[in-house]
Amino acid sequence: MQHIIDRFISYVTIDTESDPNSTTTPSTKKQFDLANKLVDELKAIGMTQVTIDKHGYVMATLASNVKHKVPTIGFVSHFDTTPDFTGKDVKPQVILNYDGGDIILNKEQNIVLSPSYFKDLLQYKGQTLITTNGLTLLGADDKAGITEIMTAMEYLIQHPEIQHGKIRVCFTPDEEIGRGADLFDVKKFGADWAYTMDGSQIGELEYENFNAAGVKITFKGKSVHPGYAKGKMINSMLIANDFINELPKGETPQETKGYEGFFHVTGLTGSIEETKLELIIRDHDMKKFIKRKELVHKITKKFNKEFKKQFGEDIVICEIKDQYYNMKEKVVPVMFIVDLAEKAMKSLGIKPLIKPIRGGTDGCRLSYMGLPCPNIFAGGHNFHGKYEYVPVESMQKAVEVIVKIAELTATTDFTKQEARSKKQEKKEKKTKKK
Structure with missing residues (x-):
């Protein structure tokens, strides 16, 4: 678990705030500071076909280790942070064995993260939390997702006994200002479908958005x-x-x-x-x-x-x-990709929380660009502000979900799954007519 903590902190301490008033991509040059680090890290853990383009999109491949034909899947996260609250000089605090009480983020300014207001905190009593120091956001949106994808790929490389097909990963700029998918090269990415690791609390699985x-x-x-x-x-x-x-x-x-x-x-x-x-x-x-x-x-x-x-x-x-637009229109015809993620969670003892996103992700844009892309939890809470935090155990579980999805993709008969998706699509159409 310390490995995840160290990796996450190494990402969030790099300022990658995006700028909605900029006309360039990425909107801020400092996003390259993390993008280039990710390129080096992907190469170091053993990923292949590692690339970064002039707009900051980072892509890499984990080759299949099975002989039979397996769909190519992808995992996507963004490395920019919102301009809604400063992401400069992030100084994370690690709270071991959280006792369920108030967490003092900043004593001098009396900034407190309290379960009396943020009731979700009580779910994580006894766990390890990473918080802000009360003066910045944390950046778990979506550097937690990047941490999880990177760690999962490293784990699969170190454990070749786990079967998996070809896996593509992509880390994107400017998602927080609505441009994360603008210059995403879907054809180059080459996946049959993908998942954004950009949700909040553990168990979230979303394929509907505004x-x-x-x-x-x-x-x-x-x-x-x-x-x-x-x-x-x-x-x-x-x-x-x-x-x-x-x-x-x-x-x-x-x-x-x-x-x-x-x-x-x-x-x-x-x-x-x-x-x-x-x-x-x-x-x-x-x-x-x-x-x-x-x-x-x-x-x-x-x-x-x-x-x-x-x-x-x-x-x-x-x-x-x-x-x-609502990605549901593009995901329902291939509903088995949601079923796959749900099965992965259940097999790990995680209760899936399938609900609509009251917002959007890169995945909704990508779905309309030909890459169906549901959203999976990254673990963080209270995004875009000083009360942001993430339980380390949730990040660990997200890593396990990625690994399990990769394994299930290599061992599932998708002929039956596709037939079920067609039935689901017909059912949705009948419901709409009513």
Whole structure:
């Protein structure tokens, strides 16, 4: 277990924060600091065909050790960390034999990781936790995933008695800013399917995610001296506020869960003359997703009609851009790849937690690029902030799941599995019609 701790810490102490305002890939040059380290490490443990391209995508191969034909599978994780919270000068703390009480992250600033607020902590009493020092995020999203993939590949190389087919791994940049799959070369990767190791708590197995769109709206106004503004001034900030109030009440992130979709205002800046509003639209159901986008256009038309005479042109300019779609559409036809991961977990005594992702992963984009790619737990909690932590035992279990999936892939008759997936697909279609 110490080997996993040392490897993980060597990754998280390298700053790889991505930048949404950058136009390059990777968005920050410092991501190469870890990418190049991973290249050296992959070569050192005995992986072959190790490559890194000019955009930072790292790929490598573990050759098959069986004579019969086996599907090529892949494992994917990203090495960038979110720009939502600083990832510079990460100083991890290792908590041995966690006692179930409060963990003081930073005494000087009284920053405490407490089970009274983060109840998931109580699942890991007696285990080894790695936390932040309260001043940065940890980076378990997704350096835990990288640690697990690297450790699993090393284990398989050191234990040739475990049967496995050809395995491809890829470590990607810029996932946290939605670009992780932009330049992913699926053809070069050459896998029949893959798994992202990018989930949270132990047992998570996900093949459904949101359909997602980003919205940028510009509101125009007219600035007039406030003392003589009656019937003349148009305050774009107030128009933007009225627009937000037209959106359905209660359909926000803080008021929804499970399969419930939402509208989420992410940015609002403005003046009397011009205000810019940014929001995101999310829904698992494609029909509801389309209706949400139509509603935004409907509200836009309503405001433009209302102010057409006074303003002389459109007062609201709306741009909606789809970001990613629900991978379920691409995974259900090959549902046996989810069944395989579920079987691997159960054989290791892990209770699978199959649930929809209230977000997205590289896997949802990759699924639509021809690489079906469900998501498996990496073990971390409270991503994107100072309260982030990861149980080492969860990382160890993720390593075992990867190894077991590799073994099952080499020993499973996929003819029966594919037939079952076709039945599942037909069932899904009937449910949709109803």
